[in-house]
Amino acid sequence: MVGTLPVSPLAPASFPKLPAIDGVRFAAVSAGVRYKGRTDVMLALLAPGTSVAGVFTRSATRAAPVLDCQAKLGGDASEGAAILVNSGNANAFTGKHGLDSVAQITAAVASAAGIPQERVFTASTGVIGEKLPHDRIVAKLDELVAGLSPDAAETAARAIMTTDTFPKGATADVEIDGKVVRIAGFAKGSGMIAPDMATMLVYIFTDAVIGQGPLQTMLSRLTDKTFNCITVDSDTSTSDSLILAATGASGVSAEGDAGFEEALHGVMLNLAHQVVRDGEGATKFVEFCVTGAASDADARTHALSMANSPLVKTAIAGEDPNWGRIVMAVGKSGAAADRDTLSIRFGDLLVAENGWVSPSYSEEAAAAYMKQQDLVVSVDLGIGDGTARIWTCDLTHGYIDINADYRS
Amino acid sequence: MVGTLPVSPLAPASFPKLPAIDGVRFAAVSAGVRYKGRTDVMLALLAPGTSVAGVFTRSATRAAPVLDCQAKLGGDASEGAAILVNSGNANAFTGKHGLDSVAQITAAVASAAGIPQERVFTASTGVIGEKLPHDRIVAKLDELVAGLSPDAAETAARAIMTTDTFPKGATADVEIDGKVVRIAGFAKGSGMIAPDMATMLVYIFTDAVIGQGPLQTMLSRLTDKTFNCITVDSDTSTSDSLILAATGASGVSAEGDAGFEEALHGVMLNLAHQVVRDGEGATKFVEFCVTGAASDADARTHALSMANSPLVKTAIAGEDPNWGRIVMAVGKSGAAADRDTLSIRFGDLLVAENGWVSPSYSEEAAAAYMKQQDLVVSVDLGIGDGTARIWTCDLTHGYIDINADYRS
Numbered sequence: 001m002v003g004t005l006p007v008s009p010l011a012p013a014s015f016p017k018l019p020a021i022d023g024v025r026f027a028a029v030s031a032g033v034r035y036k037g038r039t040d041v042m043l044a045l046l047a048p049g050t051s052v053a054g055v056f057t058r059s060a061t062r063a064a065p066v067l068d069c070q071a072k073l074g075g076d077a078s079e080g081a082a083i084l085v086n087s088g089n090a091n092a093f094t095g096k097h098g099l100d101s102v103a104q105i106t107a108a109v110a111s112a113a114g115i116p117q118e119r120v121f122t123a124s125t126g127v128i129g130e131k132l133p134h135d136r137i138v139a140k141l142d143e144l145v146a147g148l149s150p151d152a153a154e155t156a157a158r159a160i161m162t163t164d165t166f167p168k169g170a171t172a173d174v175e176i177d178g179k180v181v182r183i184a185g186f187a188k189g190s191g192m193i194a195p196d197m198a199t200m201l202v203y204i205f206t207d208a209v210i211g212q213g214p215l216q217t218m219l220s221r222l223t224d225k226t227f228n229c230i231t232v233d234s235d236t237s238t239s240d241s242l243i244l245a246a247t248g249a250s251g252v253s254a255e256g257d258a259g260f261e262e263a264l265h266g267v268m269l270n271l272a273h274q275v276v277r278d279g280e281g282a283t284k285f286v287e288f289c290v291t292g293a294a295s296d297a298d299a300r301t302h303a304l305s306m307a308n309s310p311l312v313k314t315a316i317a318g319e320d321p322n323w324g325r326i327v328m329a330v331g332k333s334g335a336a337a338d339r340d341t342l343s344i345r346f347g348d349l350l351v352a353e354n355g356w357v358s359p360s361y362s363e364e365a366a367a368a369y370m371k372q373q374d375l376v377v378s379v380d381l382g383i384g385d386g387t388a389r390i391w392t393c394d395l396t397h398g399y400i401d402i403n404a405d406y407r408s
Numbered sequence: 409m410v411g412t413l414p415v416s417p418l419a420p421a422s423f424p425k426l427p428a429i430d431g432v433r434f435a436a437v438s439a440g441v442r443y444k445g446r447t448d449v450m451l452a453l454l455a456p457g458t459s460v461a462g463v464f465t466r467s468a469t470r471a472a473p474v475l476d477c478q479a480k481l482g483g484d485a486s487e488g489a490a491i492l493v494n495s496g497n498a499n500a501f502t503g504k505h506g507l508d509s510v511a512q513i514t515a516a517v518a519s520a521a522g523i524p525q526e527r528v529f530t531a532s533t534g535v536i537g538e539k540l541p542h543d544r545i546v547a548k549l550d551e552l553v554a555g556l557s558p559d560a561a562e563t564a565a566r567a568i569m570t571t572d573t574f575p576k577g578a579t580a581d582v583e584i585d586g587k588v589v590r591i592a593g594f595a596k597g598s599g600m601i602a603p604d605m606a607t608m609l610v611y612i613f614t615d616a617v618i619g620q621g622p623l624q625t626m627l628s629r630l631t632d633k634t635f636n637c638i639t640v641d642s643d644t645s646t647s648d649s650l651i652l653a654a655t656g657a658s659g660v661s662a663e664g665d666a667g668f669e670e671a672l673h674g675v676m677l678n679l680a681h682q683v684v685r686d687g688e689g690a691t692k693f694v695e696f697c698v699t700g701a702a703s704d705a706d707a708r709t710h711a712l713s714m715a716n717s718p719l720v721k722t723a724i725a726g727e728d729p730n731w732g733r734i735v736m737a738v739g740k741s742g743a744a745a746d747r748d749t750l751s752i753r754f755g756d757l758l759v760a761e762n763g764w765v766s767p768s769y770s771e772e773a774a775a776a777y778m779k780q781q782d783l784v785v786s787v788d789l790g791i792g793d794g795t796a797r798i799w800t801c802d803l804t805h806g807y808i809d810i811n812a813d814y815r816s
Contacts, residue, residue, distance in 0.1 A: 059736070059739035059740050060738070060739045060740075060741075060744070060745040060746075060747070061735050061736065061738060061739030061745065061747045061750075062739070062747070092732070092735075093732065093735045093747065093760070093763065093764060093765075094763075094764055095748065095762060095763040095764035096763075097764070127732070128732035128735065129731065129732050129735075129760070129764070129765050310718070310803075310807070310811070311811055314807070314808055314811035314812035315811065315812065317808070317812040318811070318812035320812075323537065324500070324501065324535075324536040324537050327469050327500075327501045327536065327537075328467070328469065330468070330469060331467035331468045331469030331470070332467050332468075333468075336468070337468040337469065338468075339468065339469045339470070339501065340503070342469075352501070352537070354503060355501065355502075355503040355504075356501060356502055356503035356505070356537070357501075357537050394812075395718075395808070395812070396808065396812065397805055397808050397812075399718070399722070400722055400725070400803070400804065400805050400808060403718070403719055403722035403723065403726070404722035404723065404725040404726035404728075404802075404803070404804065404805075
């Protein structure tokens with residue numbers, strides 16, 4: 001599959017210039033795990049003192065590297081850390097072989113990089129149910145360590161792609177007490193899941209000083225507003241992993257700094273949106289904005305019901321202002337709704353209110369709006385103060401092509 | 409749309425011969441509600457003493473006829489009843505106009521047929537958000553009543569089709585105490601929902617003697633094992649309605665008769681399967697059979713997670729034995745699962761067990777199995793006694809064609 005798909009029409013014009021983050025070095029190699037003629041393993045080495053926080057898939061069938069990472073969070077940060085990621089094989093549903101592979105790889109990274117094995121975090125993305133040929137990765141570790149560079153973030157970002165049609169990066173600078181701290185990160189993902197169970201991986205780095213406890217708390221809080229608010233096809237992978245590393249090399253504490261959290265939120269949201277923009281077969285980027293629900297949880301339920309509805313997603317693909325399907329998706333969600341108090345807007349256009357189509361509604365204006373590439377569908381329930389925003393893409397022939405017509 | 413779609417490859421060879429049910433007469437007319445050149449209104453007139461039970465959509469945005477029917481269940485059966493259904497317009501999300509239309513139609517049917525208005529049950533299926541032109545229906549009532557016949561069930565079944573590619577009927581005879589009672593019914597539906605919010609309607613008739621209370625209890629119990637176990641696209645309509653009428657004309661009581669309940673179960677399951685076989689774009693009929701779950705509810709959650717997963721459904725469309733996606737769908741469902749105790753079978757082929765692919769697994773044999781039109785995917789969780797079966801179809805380009813490329 002890799003390399004055969006055209007770049008998503010929703011892709012940014014170019015990969016952003018990611019600044020070096022003091023205390024972080026990257027390298028990537030071609031280990032031949034599965035793909036030919038491209039890089040497929042990346043290593044990030046993190047300086048002693050780096051705090052590491054992580055968020056992982058809640059799947060009950062989590063892959064071996066995910067289980068290993070979760071067990072290692074919160075360990076001693078004094079001797080540095082490493083992140084090793086391979087593409088081409090997810091090392092998921094591989095029984096006891098899976099944990100063996102993780103043990104082999106993390107031991108080898110620890111030895112080659114001179115850090116404790118319990119500070120080596122790994123991820124694998126690609127085909128599932130096949131034994132990971134970890135020897136091919138272990139054989140490349142000296143080359144990886146020798147090639148480490150603070151300026152190789154884009155190279156690393158490209159090495160972890162599977163069915164992604166473009167690499168995804170984002171960065172922000174934050175001024176704290178007159179000094180600048182930097183945030184840079186990258187992601188892979190093309191839907192919650194791609195043809196071979198490849199899935200979303202995100203790595204974000206900062207030179208700010210933040211302890212592991214506060215870092216984890218902030219990461220979890222922001223994940224709920226960013227990566228947990230996107231959906232391509234409602235399917236959740238066995239391997240989703242998000243790691244945030246703070247090297248502290250700037251010497252500037254960002255703990256409790258609202259500006260830092262805002263900047264990190266922006267980087268995470270940017271990457272999350274790029275994952276949606278590379279959604280399999282996507283031609284539209286859609287925000288579902290729900291207000292007036294009985295609670296924030298209810299608002300989220302309504303927004304996800306719309307964002308995951310095949311009928312809503314196909315209507316958007318067809319540029320059809322089919323607000324009846326919005327009514328259907330709200331009605332089926334299970335969260336509180338009153339047919340006669342809900343209102344629906346496409347962009348600024350009021351479509352429905354008071355249980356019926358709005359007197360001001362113009363089918364022509366709505367159809368013209370639906371031709372835009374980026375869309376906002378807003379629903380106000382009219383019964384409370386709950387709000388939520390969810391981002392998704394449309395459901396097109398391209399999705400069927402990728403997932404049915406091509407064999408994985 | 410209507411008439412432009414090819415008949416589903418999963419359709420039965422022919423519509424079954426439905427026997428006359430003593431106490432039930434049908435008629436259908438062309439009222440021009442929306443479609444041209446076909447029948448679009450059907451009337452069923454039920455003899456005095458007929459018990460009526462019903463099950464309806466749980467959508468929070470239920471259509472006006474659904475609300476009206478729900479209010480009328482359990483009323484006095486002594487003076488008979490009527491069922492009037494139109495296609496072409498769903499009378500859903502039509503504000504106060506919706507209930508006005510229902511009131512006009514039910515009053516006119518009561519007058520024309522000589523039964524109480526509170527025993528007139530209606531349903532509307534088709535486009536939503538447009539006022540129902542109820543005058544066109546009212547104008548045809550005398551013609552409908554004049555045309556009533558006990559042998560017109562198929563005619564009635566055809567009048568309520570929207571994007572259905574074939575009419576759906578089923579029948580059974582049951583012997584009780586040496587006498588025969590009959591069950592016959594028909595359904596429309598092409599997915600939970602069709603391009604214009606048309607959706608599933610089911611009408612089943614019997615000449616058995618059953619009081620309204622026991623009839624409702626039995627109908628609800630059997631619905632949980634039949635119509636509530638099918639899904640095409642996870643979308644729930646505003647109009648789903650199922651009515652079971654027992655005229656009692658045979659003079660044979662079927663209350664508490666296990667054979668009768670088994671036969672009715674068979675008729676309902678047959679109709680439910682036919683709805684799936686007419687699923688939009690369907691090329692495969694799939695049973696997901698879950699055993700060994702922590703509870704029946706958990707088993708159902710797992711089965712629905714597989715049946716509604718776009719990645720599972722597209723893999724089936726592509727005849728790809730992608731068991732990794734089955735693992736994914738079980739993992740994401742939220743119900744209890746243990747990666748290392750679950751086993752997966754395609755038909756009789758053991759695919760995965762003990763947390764990895766089975767030693768006996770043959771990709772060639774699995775790929776050959778996936779080419780069949782009717783498939784069974786079985787998952788045993790290995791942790792309890794919970795079981796469930798869910799029936800669905802695949803997700804194909806045909807679904808996108810119907811719901812995105814065509815404008816509704």
